[in-house]
Structures are given as structure tokens and as C-alpha cells.
Amino acid sequence: MKLFNNVKKQATGFLDQYKQRDPASYAAAQQAVGGLLILDGFIGIDNPFAGKKRAGIFGTLGMMVFGLIFMLSPHFINSMTGMDKMTAQTSAQVTSVGAPRTSTDSDGNTSTTCNFTAKYSVDGKEYQSPSSSSSSGSCQLTAGQTVEINYNPANPSQWMSDRQTWTIILSIFFYVGLFILLSGIVTFTIRFVSIIFGWKILRSGRALAKTLPAGPDLGAMVSAIKNDFTKSLFGFNSPSATAPIIESIVAPVPVAPVVSPAPQPVEPATPVAPVPPVAPQSQEDKPLQ
Known part of the structure; x- marks a missing residue:
């Protein structure tokens, strides 16, 4: 969490x-x-x-689901090949090595594999059969060479030489x-x-x-x-x-403009009649005392 x-x-x-x-x-x-x-x-x-x-x-x-497929794939492979039953081990002699087979993957890389035929004895009975799988290491084998193999005790004719490698891969x-x-x-x-x-x-x-x-x-x-x-x-x-x-992203909030008050009309002042000048009095106009 x-x-x-x-x-x-x-x-x-x-x-x-x-x-x-x-x-x-x-x-x-x-x-x-x-x-x-x-x-x-x-x-x-x-x-x-x-x-x-x-x-x-x-x-x-x-x-x-993908994880479950990966987890269950070893079980299916073991069931199809019987590898999980090949628990017994013995020495076998290589009698022949098959012709090399070359394959190319999607990236253009090539690989060469071979299978071989082995002869071995279990409880005094001799068995000889080709390997059920091929590998690049088998191409290095030669006839008469001794190898270790695993076989099925219940059916000794079933055997494989690379069980340990496959066990690691499946694990x-x-x-x-x-x-x-x-x-x-x-x-x-x-x-x-x-x-x-x-x-x-x-x-x-x-x-x-x-x-x-x-x-x-x-x-x-x-x-x-x-x-x-x-x-x-x-x-x-x-x-x-x-x-x-x-x-x-937010539109600005419009601000109301400040409106100044309209000017009030000024009433014209009432005209004042001019005062006539006072004429100076002459000596003749002075009152008699």
C-alpha cells in the first residue's frame, strides 16, 4: 500500500x-x-x-493470468515429457550422434543442435534408444563416449541426458x-x-x-x-x-468602471444693475447756511 x-x-x-x-x-x-x-x-x-x-x-x-501461465508451465512440460518421473540415474554409452540441425530465429541468430543414441543397462536388461530432445552440447559427443543419463524406473526405456538443466530452467x-x-x-x-x-x-x-x-x-x-x-x-x-x-484559464472578473458624477449646470448669476456714479457737487450747489 x-x-x-x-x-x-x-x-x-x-x-x-x-x-x-x-x-x-x-x-x-x-x-x-x-x-x-x-x-x-x-x-x-x-x-x-x-x-x-x-x-x-x-x-x-x-x-x-500471465504469471499463472508461467507458474504452471513446468507442470505441463513435466506431464508431456515425463521428466519428473526420470529420477533414476545411470551411465550410458553413446552409440551414434545425429546430423547437426541449424535453425535461425527472428533476429537472424543461428543455432545448431544434435541428438544422439545411447545404450545402457538397467537390472541386467540392455536398452538403446535416441534421445527425446536435442541440444548444442550433444554435437560435441562422439561414439563410444560415456555420459550420465536419467531414466524412469517404472519404464527404463524413457531417458534424458539434460534433466538437471531443464529442472533449473523450469524452476x-x-x-x-x-x-x-x-x-x-x-x-x-x-x-x-x-x-x-x-x-x-x-x-x-x-x-x-x-x-x-x-x-x-x-x-x-x-x-x-x-x-x-x-x-x-x-x-x-x-x-x-x-x-x-x-x-x-479563468476569465477575469470584469470590474465596474468608476463613473464620475455628471457636472451640475451652474445657474447664471442675476445681473446687478450698475450704480450710476455720483457727480461731485459744485460750490453753487452747496446748501446755504
Whole structure:
């Protein structure tokens, strides 16, 4: 569960950036993160840097089936060849070596193998038969050479010379399959818990969005935040890339212009009649005393 805790920590830390802003940003971030966690849990999301897809819950089922095939393949091979019954060991003499057979794989690499015929005795009875499998090492054998073989005590005519090598190979198959199976189980658990966690976040974001008044387009915000969280989830982004990007996607709230009051008309002043100048009085006009 440590891997899920890392994803949960990433998601929670990413959401905290938007929680400190406004409710609309936080609601959009919750829907974006929750939706991505659900998508990642079911089918996996593409790595924007490496172009590879993470295994979703359905991919982990394929891993588990693949692991089981690897684990069971030794059982099927043993059943078809009877190798698990060839427990007895004895010395045999090479009587002849078959002609070399060369094969080429898809990469153009060639390999040469041979089989050989061996003669041996079990409980006083002599057996002689060709090997059931061929190998490159058999080409180095020569007639008359002594080799160690394994045979089936219940049916001594069944024998093989490279049982130990095949036992090691089949053991590797089993443990590789076991590793793949356990990895699939762990990844399946992580994806399952991730889906539940993402669903809770998504529901919370939708519930918060319903309480918001009409405002910016949350759909555009969710799409942009998804891209940012995807980079954060794969851990390839710098701190600046994880910073909130709402500033670039939210339309600015229009600010009402400040309207100055219209100038009031000034009533013209009432004209004042000019005062006629007073003429100076002459001596004649002075009153008699």
C-alpha cells in the first residue's frame, strides 16, 4: 500500500494548492483529480513524457493470468515429457550422434543442435534408444563416449541426458511467474483503492460545484488541471509546473468602471444693475447756511 500512499499524497498535495484559492478552483481541481484517478485505476493513463501507459486494473488481471501461465508451465512440460518421473540415474554409452540441425530465429541468430543414441543397462536388461530432445552440447559427443543419463524406473526405456538443466530452467519459469503474479495482485489492489479514492474526490468536487453561483467555465478549468496533474502524477514536472494554472484559464472578473458624477449646470448669476456714479457737487450747489 506504500505505492498508493504515494499517489494519495501527490493528489492531496496537488489539491491543497487549489483549496487555498477560491471554491470554483477547488471544485474544478477535485473533479479533474478524481476523474483521472478513476481512469488510471481502470485502464491506466498515458505517460506524457515516455509515451507508455500505466497498467490499469484490467491490465493487472492480464499480468496475473500471465504469471499463472508461467507458474504452471513446468507442470505441463513435466506431464508431456515425463521428466519428473526420470529420477533414476545411470551411465550410458553413446552409440551414434545425429546430423547437426541449424535453425535461425527472428533476429537472424543461428543455432545448431544434435541428438544422439545411447545404450545402457538397467537390472541386467540392455536398452538403446535416441534421445527425446536435442541440444548444442550433444554435437560435441562422439561414439563410444560415456555420459550420465536419467531414466524412469517404472519404464527404463524413457531417458534424458539434460534433466538437471531443464529442472533449473523450469524452476526459473516458476519463480518468474510467481513474481509476475504477486506484482499483479499488488498492482490490482492499488488500482482498486485508487478508483475508490478518486470516486470520493470526484463526488466531493461535484457537490461543491453545485453550490457555486454562476461563474467561470469549470469544464475548461477541469481540462487544464487534468493535464497538469498528469505531469505531477508521473513526477516529471518541476515545482513551477505544479503551481496553480487557474490564472491562465479563468476569465477575469470584469470590474465596474468608476463613473464620475455628471457636472451640475451652474445657474447664471442675476445681473446687478450698475450704480450710476455720483457727480461731485459744485460750490453753487452747496446748501446755504
